[in-house]
Amino acid sequence: MSAIIEVQGVIKDYPLGKLSVRALHGVDLTIARGEFTAIAGPSGSGKTTLLNLIGCVDVPTEGTVVFDGAVTSKLSDRELTRLRLEKLGFIFQSFNLVAVLSVFQNVELPLLLQGGIGNDERKKRVVDILDRVGIGKYIGHRPNELSGGQRQRVAIARALVTRPKLVLADEPTANLDSVTGGQILGLMKELNQQQGVTFLFSTHDHRVMELAGRIVQVQDGRVVDDGKQGKTPTSASAAAPTPAAH
Amino acid sequence: MIIFEIARNNLLASRRRTLFLGTALFGVTLLFVLLLSLTAGVTDNLIRGATAVSSGHVNIAGYYKSSPTDSQALVTNVDTLKAEARQALPDAVVVIDRLRGWGKIIADRGSVQTGINGIAFDDEADLFSMLTLAPAKDYRENPANPEETRGNFADLQKPNTILLFAGQAKLLKAEVGDSVTLRTETLKGATNTADVTVVAIARDLGLLSGFASFVPKQAVIDLYQFKPGVSGVVQIYLKDIKRSTAAMNELRAHLAKKGYAQLEHDAQPFFIKLLQTVPGEDWTGAKLDVTTWEDEGAFLVQIINGLKAVSLALVMLLAFVIVVGISNTMTIAVRERTREIGTLRAIGMNRSSILMLFLLEAAILGIVASGAGGLAGAGIAAAINAAAIRVDVDAMRIVLLSDTLHLVPRVVDVVIAVAVLTFVSAAAAFFPALRAARITPVTAMQSAE
Numbered sequence: 001m002s003a004i005i006e007v008q009g010v011i012k013d014y015p016l017g018k019l020s021v022r023a024l025h026g027v028d029l030t031i032a033r034g035e036f037t038a039i040a041g042p043s044g045s046g047k048t049t050l051l052n053l054i055g056c057v058d059v060p061t062e063g064t065v066v067f068d069g070a071v072t073s074k075l076s077d078r079e080l081t082r083l084r085l086e087k088l089g090f091i092f093q094s095f096n097l098v099a100v101l102s103v104f105q106n107v108e109l110p111l112l113l114q115g116g117i118g119n120d121e122r123k124k125r126v127v128d129i130l131d132r133v134g135i136g137k138y139i140g141h142r143p144n145e146l147s148g149g150q151r152q153r154v155a156i157a158r159a160l161v162t163r164p165k166l167v168l169a170d171e172p173t174a175n176l177d178s179v180t181g182g183q184i185l186g187l188m189k190e191l192n193q194q195q196g197v198t199f200l201f202s203t204h205d206h207r208v209m210e211l212a213g214r215i216v217q218v219q220d221g222r223v224v225d226d227g228k229q230g231k232t233p234t235s236a237s238a239a240a241p242t243p244a245a246h
Numbered sequence: 247m248i249i250f251e252i253a254r255n256n257l258l259a260s261r262r263r264t265l266f267l268g269t270a271l272f273g274v275t276l277l278f279v280l281l282l283s284l285t286a287g288v289t290d291n292l293i294r295g296a297t298a299v300s301s302g303h304v305n306i307a308g309y310y311k312s313s314p315t316d317s318q319a320l321v322t323n324v325d326t327l328k329a330e331a332r333q334a335l336p337d338a339v340v341v342i343d344r345l346r347g348w349g350k351i352i353a354d355r356g357s358v359q360t361g362i363n364g365i366a367f368d369d370e371a372d373l374f375s376m377l378t379l380a381p382a383k384d385y386r387e388n389p390a391n392p393e394e395t396r397g398n399f400a401d402l403q404k405p406n407t408i409l410l411f412a413g414q415a416k417l418l419k420a421e422v423g424d425s426v427t428l429r430t431e432t433l434k435g436a437t438n439t440a441d442v443t444v445v446a447i448a449r450d451l452g453l454l455s456g457f458a459s460f461v462p463k464q465a466v467i468d469l470y471q472f473k474p475g476v477s478g479v480v481q482i483y484l485k486d487i488k489r490s491t492a493a494m495n496e497l498r499a500h501l502a503k504k505g506y507a508q509l510e511h512d513a514q515p516f517f518i519k520l521l522q523t524v525p526g527e528d529w530t531g532a533k534l535d536v537t538t539w540e541d542e543g544a545f546l547v548q549i550i551n552g553l554k555a556v557s558l559a560l561v562m563l564l565a566f567v568i569v570v571g572i573s574n575t576m577t578i579a580v581r582e583r584t585r586e587i588g589t590l591r592a593i594g595m596n597r598s599s600i601l602m603l604f605l606l607e608a609a610i611l612g613i614v615a616s617g618a619g620g621l622a623g624a625g626i627a628a629a630i631n632a633a634a635i636r637v638d639v640d641a642m643r644i645v646l647l648s649d650t651l652h653l654v655p656r657v658v659d660v661v662i663a664v665a666v667l668t669f670v671s672a673a674a675a676f677f678p679a680l681r682a683a684r685i686t687p688v689t690a691m692q693s694a695e
Contacts, residue, residue, distance in 0.1 A: 057592055057687040078596060084687070085594025096589040100255030105248065112248045113594045158593070 003066075004166055004198050005031035005054055010063035012049050012221075023049040025221045026063065031200060033165070036192040037227070038212035039202045046221040047202035048170055054200065055088055055168045056080045068165055085113055089159030091169035091188075091201070095151040097143040097158070103130065104139045107157045114162060129157045133187060149180035153187065160191060169201035173208055185211045249599060253607040256579075263575055264611060270571060271615035272622070274564040275667045279623025281557035282659035284646075287631070288553055290654050291647035292546050293487065293539065295451040298376040299458045300361070300515065301542035302342070302481025303490045304497060306331060307516055307535045309509070309524045316435075317524040318470075319346040319516065322532065324477035334500035335493050337485045342369040345466035346478030348517060349430035351410075351459065353418040360414065360459045361517055362428065364466030364478065367403045372483065373460075374399050377409075377448040384412035384649070385447055386421070397422035397446035405462060408442040411455040412649075415447045422447055428461070430469045438469050452647030453546060457517065479516070490538040498536045509535040513544045549645055565667070569674040572608055576678035580604065584685060591687035604679030605672050612671025613664065620664045624655035631655075 007029040013020045024046050031037055031054075039047045052058040053065050056072050057080075065072045068087055075083065084090075097106050107126045111117050117125075130136045133153040135146075143151055152172060159167050169188065173181030185208055192199045201212075209215050217225035257264045297303065308321030321327055324343045331341050345364030350357050365373070377399065383392035402409055408428070410420065420426060422444050429439045442461060450456070466472070484493055494511075501508060512535075514523060519535065540547065580587070587600055635651040643649050 052688050055592070081591070081594055081596045084592060090589075090592050092589070094585075096585060096592075098252060098586060098589070100252060100259050101248075105251065109248055110593050113599075 002033055003030045004033045004068055005029070005200070006064075006066040007050070007054065008064045008066070010050075010053060010060040010065060012046075012053065012058070013061045023221055024053075024060075027218075027221070027223050029216060029223055029226060031166075031198065033198055034192070034196050036189055036199045036211075036213040037201075037216060038209050038214070039200065039216045039218055040204060040209050041202075041218035042204055045218045047204075047218050049221075050218065051168050051170050051200070051202055054166075055090065056084050085110065086162065087165045089162065089164040089167040089197075091152070091155050091159050091167060091172045093171040093174045095143070095148070095155045095175075097151060097154055099143055101142075102139070103135065103141050103143070103146070103154050106143070106154055107161050110158060110162045125161055126157075129161045130154075132191075133157045133160075147180075148176050149184060152176060152180075152184050156184070156187060156191075160195075160197065163195075164197065166198045166200065169199065171202055171204075173203065173205060178207065181205070181208060182211075249603050250606060250610075253603055253610055256583075256607055257611055260579070263579075267568075267572055267575055268611060268615035270568055271612060271667055271671060272619035274561065274568055275616035275619030275663050276623040276626070277564065278557075278561045278663040278667070279620050279655065279660055280627055280653070281561065282663060283624070283627035283631075283653040283655045285550060285553050285557060286654035286656055286659060287652040288645075288647055289550055291452050291652055292543050292550065294376055295454040295647055296539045296543035296546070297483070297487075298373050299451055299454045300363075301537070301539040302340075303484045303487050303539055304331075304335070304482045304493045305516075305535075305537050305539075305542065306480040306482075306497070306501070307346075307478070307519075307537065308532060309519065309535060310532045311524065311527075311530045314528050314530060315525055317520055319348075319478050319520050320470075320472065320476050320532075321478065321480065321534065323475050324480065325475065327480050327534075330501060330504060331480055331482050331497060334497045335482060335484065337489065337493070338482045339485055340372065340483040341480065342366070343477040343480045345463050345470075345472070345476075346516065346520075347430050347466050347470060348520060349428055349469070351408075351414065351418060352427040352429060353420045353424065355419040356417050358414050358417050359457075361457050362430070362466060362469075363458060363460045364463040365402070365460050366463055367400065376451070380412035380415070380447045380449045384449060385415035397444070399446050399448075401445035402460060402462060404445070406440065406442045406465060407445040407462060408465075409446045409448060409460040410444055411448050411450050411458065413450050413456045414459065415444070420444055420447075428465070428469060432470055438471070440465055440469050450643070450649050452649075453644055454543065454647075487539070490540065494536050494538050501534060501536065507531070507533045509533050511536070511541075513537075513541040515542045515544060518545075546647060549647065553645070561666075565670045568667070568670060572611075572671055572674035573678060576604060576608065576675045577681070579607075580678050580682040580685075583682075587682050587685045588687055591685065597683040600685075601679045601683040604675055604682050608675030608679075609668055609672040612668035616664045616667035616671070619667070620660040623663070624660050627653040627655035 007027055010024055010027045012024040013022050041047050053060055059073045104126055111122045130139060133156050135150055135153045138146060173184055188199055189211055191197060203209060214227040216223060216227045306327055310318045310320050328341050332338055347362035349362055351360050379395035379397060381392060382389035382394045401407055424444050425441055427439050427441055432438050630651055631653045637643050637646060637649055637651055
């Protein structure tokens, strides 16, 4: 299976006053299309930094990140924005929905930014994906009227509505109870299997890791185990629960 | 459209902040519209006063000098001149002539200098439509019946009569029915006098009416011993007063072509030319002088310009306060909404849309609050105008060119005020919006950690 992500010798330094803190120390990683991969590691290990670089919201200090054939460090801000809009979906730990928009509008937003989609087609895609994640009856609600699990389902719908090639999820279950977290991961897994969307998510929760097809272990800014010898995308160890709003 | 929705909803979500800034914008726009209405009112007073008392929209005055040092306000062959005016200006609605003089009104208990206008009552329907009889309180001390009006404008058709304005009557301590003496100097340098009866006392029409009185034409002819066909000025009223300057130029060209000698155009009222400018010029004979109503009220235009300057300074000061308030508030909003901005950037919104989002927020606030302020200002101005509030302070009357508070709310002024305040509001948000647009999308990921 061809690689959608190739991370080659990536170093990432962050300035800290007059000093510089190295968050990643020469990371190499390849993610194939259709994988359902977890990046695991303790807090501060560099998981989020790695996701930021792969998600084209940041660029490496050294090394290259190749996303779907494009070297991200060579792209302009405008090109990176377009790439995120068309090929990437994001799921955040704190859901990051736009508080002043309804569930429908939150999910519709990326399609409106993309443009070129007719009103009827856009509405159909939004309704379909909301139904698909089990949140269709909350279409007119505002995010603050939903539970954490429901919000994360909306976030998943928003991430998937543009039919991206890769969905990045940064600790998607960290703010959810274990049952809801399991359901969310199950939903992501189901979408991965049914729609073939590549999922890459960070976590330090061992129960969540169990669902991953592959687990990449990160520690102190280094990949200590890229998971290629372990789980594969087709051998998920847990069955996906039926989507339902919680 | 979704950007508009986010902007609008964010305003609604931050109710207290929106209400605070909205109230400030509302207040400043209201004040701005009131000041613009006041300026328009004063301008209106000037136009009404100037065109009723001392000028047509365009005038053909004449000056005659028998020696280099003297000056007399007269035009000869007035009927020919009126015909020339009608020929040159087909859009002239009314063409009349008045005799002009300058002299002193002497009463038993006082005297005042005045311009003397000799008029034909039947020609002056427009003048009398603008004049109203003054109540006794306007010119008499402690009247038994303050609102009582006496006299009749139509009595000016009778010989040896005079119409005074309230300010003059107050100085002269004159009443309707009193006999006063007009004293002038003839062309040959002799002093001439005429006794006239006060038949009406009109409400003041601002500063201009302080220097004007009206008598029948024959009274001026007798005072100055003019020959038939002589008058003081031809006053031309157009369909559209805005065409005054263009019409003046057309008339000047027409008269020049017909061989009439003319004074160079000088934006001064007639009495300044009569008493200062023309006597100082080294020529003899007759010259015409074509002017507009604005020229005749030029000294009053300075009052309007001063009022405009004060209004502008006040509004700019308040707008500066608005700018600081909106800028600070938007800076706080950007800081509070860093995660939202980062999220929007992460999911594919570009920098210019983020910039637009915050500018739109300020612009929506601006147009709604200033729109409401503009309408409220226009409403209050209309109410004040309808109330016809009397101004008792003389200095204020001079500035306002009227004895009542006259405000003219105009759609164009409301539009200007709303546009300016909306622009100010959006401009104040520019730098915070730029800062928002520069937030990197990685912020969203970091804020989620």
